[in-house]
Amino acid sequence: MDDLIYNQTKIPKDRWRYGFRSSASTGCGWIAVYNALRLMGYRACPEGLIRYFECQFPCVHGNFGTSIWGPALYFRKWGFPVRMTCRRSRLDALAKEGDVCVLFFRWRRGWRFGAHFVALQHTAEGFVGYNTDRVSAGPENYGHSLEAWLRERGYFLPVLTSIRTKRM
Numbered sequence: 783m784d785d786l787i788y789n790q791t792k793i794p795k796d797r798w799r800y801g802f803r804s805s806a807s808t809g810c811g812w813i814a815v816y817n818a819l820r821l822m823g824y825r826a827c828p829e830g831l832i833r834y835f836e837c838q839f840p841c842v843h844g845n846f847g848t849s850i851w852g853p854a855l856y857f858r859k860w861g862f863p864v865r866m867t868c869r870r871s872r873l874d875a876l877a878k879e880g881d882v883c884v885l886f887f888r889w890r891r892g893w894r895f896g897a898h899f900v901a902l903q904h905t906a907e908g909f910v911g912y913n914t915d916r917v918s919a920g921p922e923n924y925g926h927s928l929e930a931w932l933r934e935r936g937y938f939l940p941v942l943t944s945i946r947t948k949r950m
Contacts, residue, residue, distance in 0.1 A: 786820055787813045789918040798828050800847075801836060810899040810913060811835060811848020815856055817901035817912045818882045822947050831856075848899065853884040854943045863946040873928040873942050878904045880944030885911070885928065887937040902928075 787793070790813050791806050798805040800812065805828075812831040819826040834856065835848050849855075857864045867876050877883045881903070888897045902911040902924065909924040909931070924931040932940055 786817050786912055788920050790913055791916050808847040811852055813913050814884045814899035814901045815853050821882045850886050850941045857945050861948055865944045868941045870929045876944045881947045882945050884943040886941040888939045889937050
């Protein structure tokens, strides 16, 4: 899909502000939801998603990113079947059940700590992620195991939100 966001750091600093900060800095949560919607074939409006997530926690207002529960609450609000897990041993099975997923994880590099959201989906070639990191230029193959992918990179405390397309 041509309109997916593959690398949030490429978003100009003055475009799609998230609270007082740029989406390039703290927008991975709404970007993961945007990409998930697009992967399921739905239209998505970045400005509308930003407004929704900024209002979810009015005091924080997007300045520290998105709550780990934010994507699940968003999709449930709009009637999508959603399941979540934070157990590494359940990640792969639950991710395969969804049409698309949003994965949250924490990372550490030296003294720096952070967190990130990505949209992903399971394909015949394995899991494919979108907006993985600062050097992403397109979809990235995570292999056949999210658990192994997280372990290899030293990412920890994952939360997976598995989303199914609404059935009419």
